[in-house]
Amino acid sequence: MTGVAGPGRRSALALGLAAVLSACTSTHGKSTASGGVRTDLEPLERRFTALGPLSDAHWLGVALGSDNDSRVPGPTDVRVVGFARLRAGAVAALKGASQRGFQPAQPRRLPDELVPFMPENARWVRSESFDRQMTGERYSGTFFLDPGADWIYFDTTNPSAPSSSTT
Numbered sequence: 001m002t003g004v005a006g007p008g009r010r011s012a013l014a015l016g017l018a019a020v021l022s023a024c025t026s027t028h029g030k031s032t033a034s035g036g037v038r039t040d041l042e043p044l045e046r047r048f049t050a051l052g053p054l055s056d057a058h059w060l061g062v063a064l065g066s067d068n069d070s071r072v073p074g075p076t077d078v079r080v081v082g083f084a085r086l087r088a089g090a091v092a093a094l095k096g097a098s099q100r101g102f103q104p105a106q107p108r109r110l111p112d113e114l115v116p117f118m119p120e121n122a123r124w125v126r127s128e129s130f131d132r133q134m135t136g137e138r139y140s141g142t143f144f145l146d147p148g149a150d151w152i153y154f155d156t157t158n159p160s161a162p163s164s165s166t167t
Contacts, residue, residue: 036060037082037113044084047159050134051094051152057084058117064157080159081110083117086150095147100127107144107153122146124153136162 038061041054048054059082086094095102105126110118124144135141141156 037117041084044080044082044154046161047080047156048134048154049162051084051086052090053087054084055087058082058114059084059154060111060113062111077158079155079157081155082114083119083151083153086152088150091145091147091150091152094130094145095125100129100133102127102130102145105144107142107155109155119146119149119151121148122151122153123148135159 038059039057041057043061044057044059045051045054059080062079062081064077064079102125105124107124124146126142126144130145131142134143135156138160139156139158141154141159144153145151146153
């Protein structure tokens with residue numbers, strides 16, 4: 001067996017990647033001039049309903065395994081990462097809602113494309129309990145909050161919208 005995929009496999013992989021990327025794309029999406037950074041809110045608000053209305057978003061949907069990673073990603077391995085602003089006072093309400101054990105923490109693995117959009121002077125806090133609440137343990141993700149300016153930084157893999165009670 002050789003390490004080169006045949007044309008049939010390449011086509012199937014390309015179609016799978018196209019399907020993954022289109023799943024994260026809104027027909028009303030906006031991109032800034034800086035390499036695919038998105039500013040549309042609907043995909044984020046649909047997936048992160050507990051945060052309420054968002055604004056000032058800058059985010060990426062990145063297919064995992066597409067750069068120098070030699071492993072083939074699954075059909076839904078997409079990293080959704082970025083920043084958004086919550087309504088005034090929302091972070092304080094989220095932090096104070098229960099004993100979630102928020103602690104000072106700094107986001108890691110920030111994609112280069114998002115560096116220009118990092119909120120200045122942010123004082124990030126994070127809670128594993130809050131992460132579990134946000135993900136519903138349906139996908140992996142970390143959420144950092146800045147109580148001083150109501151920013152959130154999210155770094156998730158395969159985020160899904162919460163299931164509704166009606167089908």
